[in-house]
Amino acid sequence: MLRTVPDGAPVEISGGTIQVFQHLAERVIEQIEQRLTGGHRQSVRENLAQAVSDIRHALEEIGRWQRRCAAR
Secondary structure, X not given: OHHHHHHOOOOOOOXXXXXXXHHHHHHHHHHHHHHHOOOOOXXXXXXXXXXXXXXXXXXXXXXXXXXXXXXX
C-alpha cells in the first residue's frame, strides 16, 4: 500500500491519510525490530531486516512525493 501513494494525485490522498500510513508503518517497523532481537534463524532475521528496509524506502518515497507536490 505504501508504494502506491506516490502513484496517486495529491487530491486523491489527503495529508491526514498519509500521516496515518506513516504512523502505521513506523509501528510495523517497531514490531519487526522487536522480532529481530529474538532467537530466529539467520534467514528469518535477514528477511525481517529487508522488510524494515523496504518500508523505510517506501516512506522516503512518500516524503519525496509530498515535497514535489508541495512545490507545485
